[in-house]
Amino acid sequence: MFKVTHLEYDKTINSCIKEFIELWESDAETIECQTSGSTGIPKKISLQKSHMRHSARTTGDFFDFSSTKNLLLCLHPSTIGGKMQIVRALEFDMELIVIPPTRNPFEHLEIPIHFCSLVPLQLKQILKVSPQKINLFRYILLGGAPIEQTLLPQIQPYQTEFFEGFGMTETISHIALKNLTKKETSFTTLSSYSICESEGKLIINAPEIGVHQLLTNDLIRTTSSTKFEWIGRADFTINSGGYKFQPEQLEFTIAPYISSLFFFTKEPDLTYGEIIVMIVEKSQSSQNKKSIREICKRELPIYAQPKKIRFIKHIISTPSGKINRVESLKSINF
Numbered sequence: 106m107f108k109v110t111h112l113e114y115d116k117t118i119n120s121c122i123k124e125f126i127e128l129w130e131s132d133a134e135t136i137e138c139q140t141s142g143s144t145g146i147p148k149k150i151s152l153q154k155s156h157m158r159h160s161a162r163t164t165g166d167f168f169d170f171s172s173t174k175n176l177l178l179c180l181h182p183s184t185i186g187g188k189m190q191i192v193r194a195l196e197f198d199m200e201l202i203v204i205p206p207t208r209n210p211f212e213h214l215e216i217p218i219h220f221c222s223l224v225p226l227q228l229k230q231i232l233k234v235s236p237q238k239i240n241l242f243r244y245i246l247l248g249g250a251p252i253e254q255t256l257l258p259q260i261q262p263y264q265t266e267f268f269e270g271f272g273m274t275e276t277i278s279h280i281a282l283k284n285l286t287k288k289e290t291s292f293t294t295l296s297s298y299s300i301c302e303s304e305g306k307l308i309i310n311a312p313e314i315g316v317h318q319l320l321t322n323d324l325i326r327t328t329s330s331t332k333f334e335w336i337g338r339a340d341f342t343i344n345s346g347g348y349k350f351q352p353e354q355l356e357f358t359i360a361p362y363i364s365s366l367f368f369f370t371k372e373p374d375l376t377y378g379e380i381i382v383m384i385v386e387k388s389q390s391s392q393n394k395k396s397i398r399e400i401c402k403r404e405l406p407i408y409a410q411p412k413k414i415r416f417i418k419h420i421i422s423t424p425s426g427k428i429n430r431v432e433s434l435k436s437i438n439f
Contacts, residue, residue, distance in 0.1 A: 122191060129192070137149055160277040174199055175200040178190045179203075217241050221246070222248065223245060239263045242265045245266070246268050267286050268284055275316070291332045305325065343379055417436075
């Protein structure tokens, strides 16, 4: 039977959960959500409760939810990931265990949990501080931001099964999953959802959740109508001297060697059209511009090496830990 158990009480989080449940049980047919804003201005959208129920059911069927099992909520309930965790517990009459969203929500956890959603930033801290707690979980779903390459080998020794989700607020959380424990490289769509591409961009068709031929700005490589590899965002593509680069792919390549938060962007240039620029957050790291250049020179093709490296005080992130490139660049008048 559905119930909410707060392992660590937080007045704001408790109020947010209660308000959502009251709205969910009201006569209103829609729930208002806000997009993350990582690729543009955040916007409010209305989601049909019936579509959210279908999404919850699809996830629950995949991860074997039942009333005898429990879910952990350690994301903020104002996010789509947090809201959907509550809906899943309601739909399957499960116990919802609540811990305030911190970098290491597992620190004081002692009970077995069937399913949990995390952002990569949380997993990184958990692996560093409380790795022994991971085996308390049957399934862990990661989403909200790209996963660092260095984390993948670290999750292999555990009996817990790790998945990466692909989706957005508009698709009511994830529409496809990748089994990281099995070292899968492609996402596979759930249920009857299907995908195709147009000029390399992902198109999602999921009428059961109100998504009809949604053209996204995500660049993909399809292997079938249900499987695809994610390459990056089309709006972030850098065209330098006739060579096209995806900053996400460059970041993935050198992330294991850079200790500071960073990302790649572009700048207009008379000779090359656009040049690659690397933005690095100032930190206590001993890495300076020279050492970072040496890493880029060693790990990246010659045409993909940044022409400029700029250090800034702070890189802005979304609540899910995803780098907000647009706002970060605005903050330095780039």
